[in-house]
Amino acid sequence: MNTLSRIxxxxxxxxxxxxxxxxxxxxxxxxxxGLYVIPFMLMLSLTGIIMMLYKPVIEPVFYSExxxxxxxxxxxxxxxxxxxxxxxxxxxxxxxxxxxLPADSNDAVRVLVKxxxxxxxxxxxxxxxxxLGAVNKDATLYALADEIHGTLLLGAFGDGMIELSxxxxxxxxxxxxxxxxxxxxxxxxxxxxxxxxLKGRMSLREWHTLSxxxxxxxxxxxxxxxxxxxxxxxAKMVQAWNSFPDGVxxxxxxxxxxxxxxxxGVEEQVPWNLEQTLLPAxxxxxxxxxxxxxxxxxxxxxxxxxxxxxxxRFRLNLPTSPEGVYTAIAATMSGxxxxxxxxxxxxxxxxxGKVLGDLGYNDYSLLSKAxxxxxxxxxxxxxxxxxxxxxxxxxxxxxxxxxxxVIWWQRKPANSKFHLGAPSSTKKRGALVLIPIICGLFIPLxxxxxxxxxxxxxxxxxxxxxx
Numbered sequence: 001m002n003t004l005s006r007i008x009x010x011x012x013x014x015x016x017x018x019x020x021x022x023x024x025x026x027x028x029x030x031x032x033x034g035l036y037v038i039p040f041m042l043m044l045s046l047t048g049i050i051m052m053l054y055k056p057v058i059e060p061v062f063y064s065e066x067x068x069x070x071x072x073x074x075x076x077x078x079x080x081x082x083x084x085x086x087x088x089x090x091x092x093x094x095x096x097x098x099x100x101l102p103a104d105s106n107d108a109v110r111v112l113v114k115x116x117x118x119x120x121x122x123x124x125x126x127x128x129x130x131x132l133g134a135v136n137k138d139a140t141l142y143a144l145a146d147e148i149h150g151t152l153l154l155g156a157f158g159d160g161m162i163e164l165s166x167x168x169x170x171x172x173x174x175x176x177x178x179x180x181x182x183x184x185x186x187x188x189x190x191x192x193x194x195x196x197x198l199k200g201r202m203s204l205r206e207w208h209t210l211s212x213x214x215x216x217x218x219x220x221x222x223x224x225x226x227x228x229x230x231x232x233x234x235a236k237m238v239q240a241w242n243s244f245p246d247g248v249x250x251x252x253x254x255x256x257x258x259x260x261x262x263x264x265g266v267e268e269q270v271p272w273n274l275e276q277t278l279l280p281a282x283x284x285x286x287x288x289x290x291x292x293x294x295x296x297x298x299x300x301x302x303x304x305x306x307x308x309x310x311x312x313r314f315r316l317n318l319p320t321s322p323e324g325v326y327t328a329i330a331a332t333m334s335g336x337x338x339x340x341x342x343x344x345x346x347x348x349x350x351x352x353g354k355v356l357g358d359l360g361y362n363d364y365s366l367l368s369k370a371x372x373x374x375x376x377x378x379x380x381x382x383x384x385x386x387x388x389x390x391x392x393x394x395x396x397x398x399x400x401x402x403x404x405x406v407i408w409w410q411r412k413p414a415n416s417k418f419h420l421g422a423p424s425s426t427k428k429r430g431a432l433v434l435i436p437i438i439c440g441l442f443i444p445l446x447x448x449x450x451x452x453x454x455x456x457x458x459x460x461x462x463x464x465x466x467x
Contacts, residue, residue, distance in 0.1 A: 026182070030175040031408060033168045038401045040165035044226075045394040045401075047149040052380040052387055054142040055335065062141075066123040066133045069108045077126040080299040084318070087111045087122050090131050094120070097264070099299060099316045100336070108132055112264055114320075119264040138265040147266050156231055160445065163230035166223045167446035173216050173223075180213050201410045208403040215396050225374045228272065233443050235276075238367065248277065249347075249357045252286050255279040255323050259345075262317045262327060269315060269334040272375070273368035274345055280356035281323040282349045291353030302326045302348050311344060313337060319350040326350055332376040338383070340372035 050058070060067055078086075080099060088096050094115035102109055108123040113134075123132040137143060152158030228238050260275040291301050303316060306328040314330035314337075326348040332340050340361060347357040361372060376382050380390035 026175045026179050030172060030179065033172040033175070034404050034408075037165050037168050037172055038405060040162060041169070041397055041401045043152075044149060044162075045397045047145040049391055049394050050145040051142055051149065052390055054140075054145070056387065058141060063123075063135060066135065067108055068106055069125045069127060069132075071105050072127040075105065075127065078129045080303050080316075082129070083109055083111065083124050083126060084299050086124065086129060086131065087113060091115055091120070091122070095320050096318055097320060098262075098318060101303070101313050101316070102126075103313060112137070137267065143266055150229065150266070159231040163227065163232055163443075163445055164449055166227050166230070167233075167443040169219065169223050170443075173220055176209075176212050177216060180209055201407060204403050205407050208400055208407060211396055211400045211403070215393065215400060218393055219397060221374065222378060225371065225378050227443070228371060229268075232445050248359065248363075249280045252356050253281040253284050253323075255281040255325075262329070269331065270329060271331045271343055271345065271368075272333060272371045273364060274359070279327070280325055280347050282319065282325050282351055282356075283323055284349075285352065285354075287349055287352065287354030287356045288358075290348055290355040293353075295353070297326070297348070297350055297353040299326075301353065302328065305348070305353075306346055309346070311346065312342070314344075324350060325356060332372050332381065333379075335376070335379065335381050338376050338381055340369070340376070343372050 084096055084099060088094075091113050094113040096111060096113050098112035100110040100112070109126050111122045111124055113120050113122055118139075119137040120134045121137050122134045124130070125132055147153055150159065150162070152161060154161070227233050255278055258276055258278050259270045261279070262270050263275075291297055291305050295301050299316060299318070306314065306316075311328060311330055314328045315334065317327040317329065319325055328344075328346040328348075330337050330342055330344050332338060332343060337343070342361070343364070344360040345357070347355070349356055361369060364372060377386060378390075380387040
């Protein structure tokens, strides 16, 4: 059985030739896109598994003496401000930046400090008023996996490579579906279940196609949500158009720092649509009534005010400059909450206690709401079932990727080291050329890359013709 044996039949030789030509072109694009995409799919799947398992599995194993505490008999805690002061005394030269409220009574309180350029997460036992230890957040396994996942440790260049791989994945999925449909025309039940009669390479090809078909929708959602974080299509286009404008804080003085400055190191904690928006500034009489006059504005009063106004678990970002504000953020993307409808960012003036801004899910744009829902699903944060399903999906993507390489390698001509083994293309492209054109218009980096690739192939073809 050869690779084209299940191409749908036609009534004449011209139809057969046209069908094979179209199928070969789809296959060629599928192969070329796959050769670039597969290494990135393997990397993204493996680092994704590490990040999903880090908080529920890896962190408790490596830092068991830090993350958990034993409540005292009366369960009396020292106040939030006392915990902040305790950490400041232990790290006098550091800047205390953030306090994370524990999820339950057995969790240590986590206080983030900036010390000598490092983001240290300090663990506090609130019952005994003791510091249990600290971990450099930028040096954890999670931080390494996150940095590789986002930039390949190559900064903006690596981010661009990953963005291109995500864009090419859309072409990979489109061509794969079209090839599946072309084969299925002849046999309606084809590849809805594996063919147990096939052996060797043909059996592996069936499993590759079957798995790819069922993973298409999930992988497309992974790709689209991931693209929203990239440096060009994400930051310059999608995120910019869905961020809150600075005018959202009506008549409130603004800082020169945006919300992204609240993110510690490589870890993303601030809601996606707020990152590019400037923070409000303390020091004026602007704002709505908040903490009553006469009550000191500190971690205790701000947390109490946030809880009295409906916030449950959140991160309190502390003011670190004269114009800084107290910012309580509850966001699905940080994993602190799993209910996207509870997404919220509350800003309090550090001097007057007035509310300078209060933004929630209902204020989000349609795409921002989709991101608030999709991010916890993407990261496996919606309970154990979501975590297990996502890990299985990542393993499925790894299988499809490895199987694709094996199938290609086994088909590649044995007497040619550099031949891709792709079907030859014809000059008549027809409507199929719309696939890369549409994807290229949708994602500019992909469009530019395809244009450069086309020019290079033209130059090489002309050089070969004149040689």
